[in-house]
Amino acid sequence: MSSSMLFNVTMVTYMVSTCIFFAFLASRSKAVGVAGSYAALFGFLVQTAAIGMRWKESYDQGHGHAPLSNLFESVVFFSWTIVLIFLLIDFKYKYRAIGFFVMPFALFGMAWAQLSLDSNIEPLVPALQSNWLTYHVITCFLGYAAFAVACGISIMYLIREQMEQGGGNAQAGGLLSMFPSIKILDDLNYKSIMIGFPLLSLGIITGAAWANYAWGTYWSWDPKETWSLIVWFVYAAFLHARITRGWVGRRAAILSIVGFAATIFCYLGVNLFLSGLHSYGK
Amino acid sequence: MTTTNKRGFAQEVWDFFCSLKLSIFLLIGLALVSIIGTVIQQGPQREYLATLSETKIRLYSALGFFDMYHSWWFILLLYLLTLNLICCSIKRLPRVWKVVSEPVLVMDDNFEKSLTNVKDLKLKGSKEELKERMASFLRAEFAAPVITEQNGEYHLFAQKSPWCRLGVYVVHLSIIIIFIGALIGSFFGYKAYTNIPEGSSVGQVQTQSGKMINLGFDVRCEKFSVAFYDTGTPKEFKSVLTVLENGQPVAGYQNIPIVVNDPLTYKGITFYQSSYGQSDEGVLYHLTVRDRKGGAPLKLNARQGERLALPGGAFLSVMEATMDVRPFMRGFDGPGAQVEFTPAGANPQPFVILSDKYESFNAQHGGDLLITFDGMDQKFFTGLQVAKDPGVWVVWLGCFLMVVGICMAFFMSHKRVWARVTGSGVTLGGSASKNPAGFELCFDDLVEKLNKA
Numbered sequence: 106m107s108s109s110m111l112f113n114v115t116m117v118t119y120m121v122s123t124c125i126f127f128a129f130l131a132s133r134s135k136a137v138g139v140a141g142s143y144a145a146l147f148g149f150l151v152q153t154a155a156i157g158m159r160w161k162e163s164y165d166q167g168h169g170h171a172p173l174s175n176l177f178e179s180v181v182f183f184s185w186t187i188v189l190i191f192l193l194i195d196f197k198y199k200y201r202a203i204g205f206f207v208m209p210f211a212l213f214g215m216a217w218a219q220l221s222l223d224s225n226i227e228p229l230v231p232a233l234q235s236n237w238l239t240y241h242v243i244t245c246f247l248g249y250a251a252f253a254v255a256c257g258i259s260i261m262y263l264i265r266e267q268m269e270q271g272g273g274n275a276q277a278g279g280l281l282s283m284f285p286s287i288k289i290l291d292d293l294n295y296k297s298i299m300i301g302f303p304l305l306s307l308g309i310i311t312g313a314a315w316a317n318y319a320w321g322t323y324w325s326w327d328p329k330e331t332w333s334l335i336v337w338f339v340y341a342a343f344l345h346a347r348i349t350r351g352w353v354g355r356r357a358a359i360l361s362i363v364g365f366a367a368t369i370f371c372y373l374g375v376n377l378f379l380s381g382l383h384s385y386g387k
Numbered sequence: 388m389t390t391t392n393k394r395g396f397a398q399e400v401w402d403f404f405c406s407l408k409l410s411i412f413l414l415i416g417l418a419l420v421s422i423i424g425t426v427i428q429q430g431p432q433r434e435y436l437a438t439l440s441e442t443k444i445r446l447y448s449a450l451g452f453f454d455m456y457h458s459w460w461f462i463l464l465l466y467l468l469t470l471n472l473i474c475c476s477i478k479r480l481p482r483v484w485k486v487v488s489e490p491v492l493v494m495d496d497n498f499e500k501s502l503t504n505v506k507d508l509k510l511k512g513s514k515e516e517l518k519e520r521m522a523s524f525l526r527a528e529f530a531a532p533v534i535t536e537q538n539g540e541y542h543l544f545a546q547k548s549p550w551c552r553l554g555v556y557v558v559h560l561s562i563i564i565i566f567i568g569a570l571i572g573s574f575f576g577y578k579a580y581t582n583i584p585e586g587s588s589v590g591q592v593q594t595q596s597g598k599m600i601n602l603g604f605d606v607r608c609e610k611f612s613v614a615f616y617d618t619g620t621p622k623e624f625k626s627v628l629t630v631l632e633n634g635q636p637v638a639g640y641q642n643i644p645i646v647v648n649d650p651l652t653y654k655g656i657t658f659y660q661s662s663y664g665q666s667d668e669g670v671l672y673h674l675t676v677r678d679r680k681g682g683a684p685l686k687l688n689a690r691q692g693e694r695l696a697l698p699g700g701a702f703l704s705v706m707e708a709t710m711d712v713r714p715f716m717r718g719f720d721g722p723g724a725q726v727e728f729t730p731a732g733a734n735p736q737p738f739v740i741l742s743d744k745y746e747s748f749n750a751q752h753g754g755d756l757l758i759t760f761d762g763m764d765q766k767f768f769t770g771l772q773v774a775k776d777p778g779v780w781v782v783w784l785g786c787f788l789m790v791v792g793i794c795m796a797f798f799m800s801h802k803r804v805w806a807r808v809t810g811s812g813v814t815l816g817g818s819a820s821k822n823p824a825g826f827e828l829c830f831d832d833l834v835e836k837l838n839k840a
Binding site for chain 1: 407408410411414415417418421422424425426429456569578616618620621622623624646647648650657659660661772773774776779782783786789790793794797
């Protein structure tokens with residue numbers, strides 16, 4: 106058995122979980138929703154084992170580093186953190202409908218990694234040979250994942266709001282009946298960002314600390330750094346919007362979606378379209 | 388009339404800087420304009436400028452887009468944000484401070500109505516007994532209470548983590564501290580760069596703006612090495628450095644290896660492994676000179692362009708050399724050197740010498756001497772980033788405060804419980820600054836415990 110096989114099992118499980126969550130919206134059966142969550146949990150456990158195994162494989166090959174060093178490994182880890190944050194919120198609040206809007210992010214990550222990214226285990230280039238790598242990557246990606254969950258919830262918010270305004274008796278609209286109410290969605294959006302924002306801040310700080318340690322400057326306006334700051338600005342604006350009249354609800358949901366778009370650009374766009382100090386993430 | 392106008396204007400300015408809308412506008416504005424500098428190359432290279440039209444270059448430089456993050460308008464936006472958060476904090480802090488420092492000790496009827504969590508409990512016992520029981524109950528289950536007597540009733544008040552309400556202001560303060568740290572760094576620190584050939588030392592470094600800075604000591608590069616993985620990707624870049632004061636090595640700073648991610652710091656100045664290359668300076672050529680009539684061979688070492696005195700009054704200098712002559716001379720391999728040989732009292736003669744494998748080739752020149760080239764020690768230079776930043780600890784202090792402040796603001800809640808003790812029983816009220824659902828559970832739990840006890 107290899108980590109690659111387990112990653113395939115993970116991908117299939119996440120697909121199954123997404124389908125079950127869709128069936129849940131269609132059938133409105135509580136048991137189906139629970140099954141969706143358990144499928145996600147099973148996939149998460151398999152993925153955890155797979156990441157652990159890949160770590161061990163890197164030691165067997167004599168490289169010996171945490172599986173956080175290239176695009177394949179980061180996409181897999183991103184997908185893992187999304188499911189982690191989703192499961193935490195799912196087990197705490199039990200709004201299963203969210204699964205249908207969040208699991209696709211994790212599924213997309215796994216599918217992309219497995220189908221088109223180079224999964225070879227490579228030794229670490231000198232720039233990455235530091236313990237800071239682990240702290241920096243883990244905090245950043247947990248933050249990104251919380252923003253992914255917030256984005257999924259915000260999309261639900263906009264859909265629900267649209268239907269309620271348009272249809273009037275949207276409750277009869279089938280799928281919608283399993284959505285949490287607008288107020289709860291707004292609150293969950295805020296709660297997810299409350300998880301994400303401190304982690305992103307820590308991610309930026311550990312990145313700055315590492316840059317200062319390795320290059321002698323904690324901030325050099327490298328595109329990656331700048332984009333992480335842009336993301337930070339957007340969510341800081343979101344947090345201030347929460348306490349400003351007229352900026353709750355719809356505008357907050359839009360800000361949350363814009364924030365996640367900026368997050369994805371920070372993570373992938375910068376590496377793929379711009380050049381800079383983070384080029385090893387290609 | 389004028390004074391009211393003036394006050395009105397000042398009030399308007401104050402309100403403008405206190406407004407949360409300004410904060411949101413500035414944060415989103417900063418996010419948007421920051422994109423520019425990630426799309427347009429900062430400190431642009433010649434190749435990049437060649438891809439832009441004349442008009443674009445003029446426009447971009449006029450707007451400061453080539454060094455956007457230090458342009459006057461970007462800095463202005465940062466100052467506005469700082470001013471905004473200072474004003475917001477000044478406006479709101481006193482109110483919050485009052486809640487923290489002067490808590491409402493007495494729950495009167497009006498105040499009771501404003502609370503979402505209220506419970507009337509019928510309990511047996513005298514007022515005095517109930518007061519004592521409530522006090523010990525709150526101390527055990529929640530927090531130590533303050534007791535006030537008013538209108539023949541006892542009021543108990545207890546609270547948990549009131550200071551977490553200050554979290555937001557700690558975050559605001561932390562941002563100001565980080566800015567101060569950055570300013571200290573830009574005024575009293577520098578970022579510089581230097582190349583040191585192996586075996587050489589430098590006492591000056593050049594900053595990004597081209598200024599030369601005296602270190603006040605010398606740094607010598609003893610050795611540079613680069614290691615590769617089997618796949619050909621680099622594994623390690625390593626320089627061995629020695630710090631010299633007045634030409635003498637400093638104890639504890641001799642032969643210190645530095646690699647990427649492991650720099651050397653001396654007197655607040657830090658040296659980072661940044662790049663490397665092959666050095667022309669400090670190359671050492673190895674030659675052997677032998678008299679054709681016999682005698683022991685003489686081993687010689689020469690530096691680039693150095694005039695070596697040979698036996699018999701001739702001179703020799705090595706102009707250039709290579710460890711492999713194949714690309715330059717067909718049918719030959721091994722090391723080779725272009726030399727200039729000056730016999731005693733004659734004109735210089737340029738020619739090529741090879742290794743001892745090609746004795747007859749080497750015998751074509753050199754008069755009485757047979758000269759062979761044995762090879763050379765190619766030297767590297769190490770490229771070091773040199774930084775001094777006395778503001779960095781202020782920045783870390785700010786970062787630490789930011790994390791603490793965010794945790795206070797996001798994950799902690801100011802929980803308050805009031806109890807009014809009358810002859811007929813106890814009225815319990817409670818409120819929390821965050822997570823009302825969570826506090827409701829906590830409050831219900833208190834009520835249940837009180838009923839049981």
